[in-house]
Amino acid sequence: MSAPGNxxxxxxxxxxxxxxxxxxxxxxxxxxxxxxxxxxxxxxxxIYTDVDHxxxxxxxxxxxxxxxxRGRDIASLLMAGARTTLYVGILAVGIASVLxxxxxxxxAMIGRRPAEWMLRITDVLLAFPALLLAxxxxxxxxxxxxxxxxxxxxxxxxxxxxxxxSGALVVMRTDYALAARVAGRGRVGIAVHHVLPNxxxxxxxxxxxxxxxxxxxxxxxxxxxxxxGPTTASWGRMIYENTAELxxxxxxxxxxxxxxxxxxxGFNVLGDGLRDRLDPRLVGx
Amino acid sequence: xxxxxxxxxxxxxxxxxxxxxxxxxxxxxxxxxxxxSFEIGARERLGxxxxxxxxxxxxxMAVAGLLxxxxxxxxxxRLAGVAEDLLGGSERHLAAVRGRxxxxxxxxxxxxxxPTMNIGxxxxxxxxxxxxxxxxxxxxxxxxxxxxSTGLSDPRRMMRSYPHQLSGGQRQRVVLAIAIANNPDLLxxxxxxxxxxxxxxxxxxxxxxxxxxxxxxxxxxVSHDLAVVAALCDRVLVMFDGQVVESGAVSRVLTxxxxxxTRRLLADSDLSxxxx
Numbered sequence: 001m002s003a004p005g006n007x008x009x010x011x012x013x014x015x016x017x018x019x020x021x022x023x024x025x026x027x028x029x030x031x032x033x034x035x036x037x038x039x040x041x042x043x044x045x046x047i048y049t050d051v052d053h054x055x056x057x058x059x060x061x062x063x064x065x066x067x068x069x070r071g072r073d074i075a076s077l078l079m080a081g082a083r084t085t086l087y088v089g090i091l092a093v094g095i096a097s098v099l100x101x102x103x104x105x106x107x108a109m110i111g112r113r114p115a116e117w118m119l120r121i122t123d124v125l126l127a128f129p130a131l132l133l134a135x136x137x138x139x140x141x142x143x144x145x146x147x148x149x150x151x152x153x154x155x156x157x158x159x160x161x162x163x164x165x166s167g168a169l170v171v172m173r174t175d176y177a178l179a180a181r182v183a184g185r186g187r188v189g190i191a192v193h194h195v196l197p198n199x200x201x202x203x204x205x206x207x208x209x210x211x212x213x214x215x216x217x218x219x220x221x222x223x224x225x226x227x228x229g230p231t232t233a234s235w236g237r238m239i240y241e242n243t244a245e246l247x248x249x250x251x252x253x254x255x256x257x258x259x260x261x262x263x264x265x266g267f268n269v270l271g272d273g274l275r276d277r278l279d280p281r282l283v284g285x
Numbered sequence: 286x287x288x289x290x291x292x293x294x295x296x297x298x299x300x301x302x303x304x305x306x307x308x309x310x311x312x313x314x315x316x317x318x319x320x321x322s323f324e325i326g327a328r329e330r331l332g333x334x335x336x337x338x339x340x341x342x343x344x345x346m347a348v349a350g351l352l353x354x355x356x357x358x359x360x361x362x363r364l365a366g367v368a369e370d371l372l373g374g375s376e377r378h379l380a381a382v383r384g385r386x387x388x389x390x391x392x393x394x395x396x397x398x399x400p401t402m403n404i405g406x407x408x409x410x411x412x413x414x415x416x417x418x419x420x421x422x423x424x425x426x427x428x429x430x431x432x433x434s435t436g437l438s439d440p441r442r443m444m445r446s447y448p449h450q451l452s453g454g455q456r457q458r459v460v461l462a463i464a465i466a467n468n469p470d471l472l473x474x475x476x477x478x479x480x481x482x483x484x485x486x487x488x489x490x491x492x493x494x495x496x497x498x499x500x501x502x503x504x505x506x507v508s509h510d511l512a513v514v515a516a517l518c519d520r521v522l523v524m525f526d527g528q529v530v531e532s533g534a535v536s537r538v539l540t541x542x543x544x545x546x547t548r549r550l551l552a553d554s555d556l557s558x559x560x561x
Contacts, residue, residue, distance in 0.1 A: 111354065112354055112355070173353065174396045175391035175392070175393060175396045175397040176396065176397055176398055176399040176407075178349075178351050178389075178391070179389055179391065179397065179460070179463065179464075180410070181350070181351060181380065182349050182350075182351065182383055182384060182387060182388075182389045183384040183410065183411040183414060183415075183463075184380040184381045184382075184383060184384025184385065184411075184414055184415065185380075185384075185410070185414060186380075189414075193399070193402065193410075194399050194402075197399070197401035197402070198399065198400065198401055200401075
């Protein structure tokens with residue numbers, strides 16, 4: 001999984017991992033672990049409403065982080081919300097990377113003029129705010145997590161095209177890509193065997209950065225009531241539902257807010273850390 | 286190694302392997318290479334020397350059809366046994382012809398191999414692509430032989446290695462093995478030893494000479510180092526500012542240079558310092 005020109009990969013590997021990278025990896029692993037555990041176990045049933053302890057402070061009657069204004073256990077909701085967070089990220093980033101990566105490689109290989117056209121079209125998409133696109137999708141197909149995240153995924157394609165294209169252009173001018181052309185390898189062969197494996201480092205970085213954006217977008221859309229429905233546990237939706245009691249019980253808003261902040265920070269920091277390790281321009285010769 | 290030959294063999298006096306006539310390379314309105322003409326006979330070793338920016342690498346790239354986008358070549362480049370001009374033909378067809386008849390060794394061994402592919406696949410790739418060894422497994426077996434013939438120890442283990450596990454000299458040997466895998470008629474070397482240290486340089490040069498002889502390939506060797514060209518080549522072109530300023534037998538050009546630029550190159554080289 002080495003990036004182009006990263007030829008002292010094993011020398012770098014022996015060096016100590018930078019703390020931000022470790023932090024990002026730990027946070028992301030934690031979220032994945034929590035989401036997986038929530039399938040089998042949560043402290044309370046997510047749908048259970050403890051009518052005797054509504055808006056209870058942390059530690060009340062076995063509610064570790066307290067309850068929300070309907071008496072649901074906040075810790076359990078947070079755990080189940082991690083699931084939603086991961087799902088939306090996988091959907092949005094999956095769409096963006098699966099479409100954006102080949103398009104980026106294509107843009108690097110089709111020659112300057114057609115590539116210019118492609119990038120101008122990309123720019124139009126880029127100028128269109130992701131949330132606005134999601135609003136449009138919600139209007140057309142009804143508000144659901146899937147439609148919201150499809151919109152976010154489509155809006156993230158331009159970033160992939162740009163990043164992958166710039167990496168692919170570098171690979172296309174490396175001696176091994178030239179040698180493959182001399183050897184008579186076709187364009188598709190070069191794209192699959194030489195370009196794609198060598199831009200994977202950049203793709204991984206972009207995945208983690210886009211993931212953070214998708215999480216934030218999901219929270220924002222769910223807060224606006226355009227994402228997760230009432231039956232889905234979502235951090236954004238938790239904030240939305242508890243806003244009514246902001247003045248009396250601010251603490252029930254704090255937890256999902258913290259969870260979102262931590263997840264976004266985790267994915268961003270992981271992306272930055274990976275970029276430092278995988279980007280050939282920063283690694284140097 | 287000649288079981289691979291599917292093309293009519295070249296007879297020793299079949300005329301030049303490569304004929305370049307009036308080659309020009311343009312970037313927009315600027316001429317980077319102007320009116321370069323030369324021939325390389327079968328098994329002949331031609332050197333091109335010149336300072337950086339003199340157009341020697343561009344000349345190579347134009348011959349190999351690898352000019353970066355935005356640069357255009359004019360003139361004519363012909364390979365023996367190929368009817369069409371290599372400039373201006375359909376890329377797809379010419380790529381197939383070139384891949385079979387031209388091998389290339391690059392300047393920088395660090396970027397000449399794909400870091401994500403093991404050595405075995407990279408060496409076998411060209412042979413599989415052109416079906417010169419029959420089957421995939423035959424190509425892999427041939428790759429082991431090729432690696433062994435370039436003096437790499439333990440070629441079987443080498444087949445499974447990745448480029449980052451190899452030293453610069455080892456990589457350049459692998460690149461050479463790839464270049465000669467299909468018994469090319471022409472081997473193009475673009476400063477193949479510049480990035481290597483001196484002791485490894487001599488070995489790699491020796492190997493290039495030996496291997497090009499073994500597969501009966503003519504050699505087009507680009508360097509800024511006169512000592513290297515003197516040791517390896519029969520004939521030499523001196524390039525300056527995109528033009529050939531002097532050409533002739535190596536012994537003549539290096540002992541009795543006619544052009545002022547050749548004299549300057551000679552004065553700057555290790556050759557004259559060694560003679561003092």
